[in-house]
Amino acid sequence: MDYKTSDPYAGPRKEDILPSSTAAAVKVVIVGGFGVGKTTLVGTVSEIRPLTTEETMTQAGVGVDDLAGIEHKIETTVAMDFGRISINEQLVLYLFGTPGQERFWFLWDGLFEGALGAVVLLDTRRLEVSYDVIGLLEERGVPFVVAVNTFPGSPVHPMTELRSAMDLPESVPMFTCDARDRASCRDTLMALMRYLYHLTNEISEPQ
Amino acid sequence: MSKAGKTWDPGNPDRLYIITSGRSRTGKQTRLDLVTLVVSRAAPDPGLQPEHSAIVQMCDYPLSIAEISAYLTLPVSTVTVLVTDLLKEDQVEARPPVPVAALPNVQLLEAVMHGLQNL
Ligand SMILES: Nc1nc2c(ncn2[C@@H]2O[C@H](COP(=O)(O)OP(=O)(O)OP(=O)(O)O)[C@@H](O)[C@H]2O)c(=O)[nH]1
Ligand SMILES: [Mg+2]
Numbered sequence: 001m002d003y004k005t006s007d008p009y010a011g012p013r014k015e016d017i018l019p020s021s022t023a024a025a026v027k028v029v030i031v032g033g034f035g036v037g038k039t040t041l042v043g044t045v046s047e048i049r050p051l052t053t054e055e056t057m058t059q060a061g062v063g064v065d066d067l068a069g070i071e072h073k074i075e076t077t078v079a080m081d082f083g084r085i086s087i088n089e090q091l092v093l094y095l096f097g098t099p100g101q102e103r104f105w106f107l108w109d110g111l112f113e114g115a116l117g118a119v120v121l122l123d124t125r126r127l128e129v130s131y132d133v134i135g136l137l138e139e140r141g142v143p144f145v146v147a148v149n150t151f152p153g154s155p156v157h158p159m160t161e162l163r164s165a166m167d168l169p170e171s172v173p174m175f176t177c178d179a180r181d182r183a184s185c186r187d188t189l190m191a192l193m194r195y196l197y198h199l200t201n202e203i204s205e206p207q
Numbered sequence: 208m209s210k211a212g213k214t215w216d217p218g219n220p221d222r223l224y225i226i227t228s229g230r231s232r233t234g235k236q237t238r239l240d241l242v243t244l245v246v247s248r249a250a251p252d253p254g255l256q257p258e259h260s261a262i263v264q265m266c267d268y269p270l271s272i273a274e275i276s277a278y279l280t281l282p283v284s285t286v287t288v289l290v291t292d293l294l295k296e297d298q299v300e301a302r303p304p305v306p307v308a309a310l311p312n313v314q315l316l317e318a319v320m321h322g323l324q325n326l
Contacts, residue, residue: 027242
């Protein structure tokens with residue numbers, strides 16, 4: 001099917017088209033603080049030029065207005081970049097890089113819902129951010145692995161030290177990653193899949 | 208692309224009936240995820256609004272809700288409403304994501320790992 005168009009909206013470029021046989025998608029979410037390399041990771045492994053999607057969040061405002069019983073709503077537009085990896089002719093994986101402001105992640109209905117899991121990019125320059133991020137994922141029951149992104153001049157900590165600083169159980173995989181390197185990003189995603197595989201088998205195997 | 212036994216006739220006058228009673232006919236509404244894939248069933252009906260029409264055109268091949276949102280530069284919630292309209296009119300079909308309850312199943316993970324190896 002090829003429809004004649006004269007519309008102002010651009011769809012995907014020819015090379016970004018998925019085959020008609022694509023039956024279903026899965027998603028993985030990349031989380032981490034400001035500037036840790038989420039967009040870079042998505043761009044490094046994506047088969048399409050990364051795209052940006054947005055959502056309008058409505059939050060009940062807290063303020064003096066509430067005393068007067070006036071409903072006070074704050075609207076914020078949150079943008080998120082994402083990429084895509086075709087797994088096979090039927091299956092496609094989407095990777096979402098969360099926006100920097102963590103407080104919006106869980107307001108975004110359905111971002112984590114149905115996700116296979118998450119990759120936490122850990123910035124050793126701001127450990128407290130990652131600590132909060134990990135807490136949020138644990139609360140939500142989202143399985144995750146931790147990828148330590150090292151920047152020039154970043155403090156270098158032994159993994160065991162980082163693990164205890166993050167209160168991270170031994171069972172959660174933690175490793176270094178360079179978000180600019182394709183093989184490193186592939187290994188990161190692979191580590192998440194292996195971890196999920198392990199969790200799944202652990203549950204289905206009777207003790 | 209269209210399923211057997213579900214042919215779409217754009218000139219069918221029953222379409223109006225379908226639009227008005229789409230809710231009861233479809234039964235439970237499909238919940239649209241960020242990665243629900245949308246595929247057109249036919250050429251856009253000439254009477255469609257420009258945004259509706261644009262979606263039908265770009266979903267010639269499968270596209271996720273997130274991609275539609277990106278290409279139209281519209282919020283996800285707006286795209287969800289537009290696609291729901293189109294589903295009611297049978298202009299598009301929705302392919303829901305692989306369901307992941309608490310944990311994904313082993314076959315799915317094996318497929319993903321196999322696919323990632325080619326990266
Ligand atoms: N050395 C090094 N630099 C990186 C790495 N990943 C990203 N960078 C650089 O860090 C900067 C920020 O990367 P982004 O990918 O934009 O980070 P982000 O997490 O998307 O940032 P926000 O969306 O603003 O929160 C860029 O200049 C990247 O080139 C990495 O693994 N190593
Ligand atoms: Mg970014």
